[in-house]
Amino acid sequence: QSELTQPPSVSGAPGQRVTISCTGSDSNIGAGFDVHWYQQVPGTAPKLLIYANSNRPSGVPDRFSGSKSGASASLAITGLQTEDEADYYCHSYDGSLSGSYVFGTGTKVTVL
Amino acid sequence: QVQLQESGPGLVKPSGTLSLTCSVSGVSISSFYWHWIRQPPGRGLEWLGYIYDNERTMYNPSLKSRVSISVDTSKNEFSLNLNSVTAADTAVYYCARERRTGGGFVRYFQNWGQGTLVNVSS
Numbered sequence: 001q002s003e004l005t006q007p008p009s010v011s012g013a014p015g016q017r018v019t020i021s022c023t024g025s026d027s028n029i030g031a032g033f034d035v036h037w038y039q040q041v042p043g044t045a046p047k048l049l050i051y052a053n054s055n056r057p058s059g060v061p062d063r064f065s066g067s068k069s070g071a072s073a074s075l076a077i078t079g080l081q082t083e084d085e086a087d088y089y090c091h092s093y094d095g096s097l098s099g100s101y102v103f104g105t106g107t108k109v110t111v112l
Numbered sequence: 113q114v115q116l117q118e119s120g121p122g123l124v125k126p127s128g129t130l131s132l133t134c135s136v137s138g139v140s141i142s143s144f145y146w147h148w149i150r151q152p153p154g155r156g157l158e159w160l161g162y163i164y165d166n167e168r169t170m171y172n173p174s175l176k177s178r179v180s181i182s183v184d185t186s187k188n189e190f191s192l193n194l195n196s197v198t199a200a201d202t203a204v205y206y207c208a209r210e211r212r213t214g215g216g217f218v219r220y221f222q223n224w225g226q227g228t229l230v231n232v233s234s
Binding site: 003 | 172
């Protein structure tokens with residue numbers, strides 16, 4: 001099963017901007033399937049953060065934004081806050097022969 | 113408000129069958145796609161499979177021979193069975209509801225259960 005590739009970790013000081021990349025392939029993101037992002041605070045369930053590449057569910061602060069280009073996507077956090085320290089996962093659908101839902105490898109965001 | 117809650121044994125013996133149930137409230141289980149996802153300790157998320165329209169299923173190819181998902185519409189819940197388990201199946205298991213739009217090109221997990229830890233050990 002293919003995965004989406006993310007950097008293991010990113011860090012920044014409060015107030016800074018950090019970005020997380022998510023690299024897929026021609027059978028998932030590159031095939032036109034949208035990318036979604038989840039935030040997971042340790043010990044809790046993942047929470048939908050961004051859907052359909054760049055849309056925020058109700059209640060998600062506008063300092064979180066997403067974009068997609070080709071077979072990759074990215075999540076940006078501007079004005080980093082201490083409560084943003086968590087694991088972040090991208091997610092898409094893989095339309096290869098078997099079909100499957102694929103997640104990114106996960107990125108730990110540390111607020112310095 | 114849609115809510116999901118996993119339940120089941122927290123300990124399963126090797127070679128046995130892992131069985132979990134997800135109770136759904138706030139929406140009919142006869143609609144939407146209902147998924148199981150797991151997360152081994154300290155690791156990332158792995159999709160296991162889904163059920164739709166009460167009987168249509170799709171499974172992760174890497175687990176296809178061991179996994180099955182079913183629905184009980186009278187109780188508004190769905191279940192996971194994973195057989196021939198090993199220590200590698202130790203994980204937190206989540207149930208989730210999918211939203212699908214955009215002609216199938218937009219598929220995301222809008223609601224998640226809190227997760228339940230299952231240990232495979234003798």
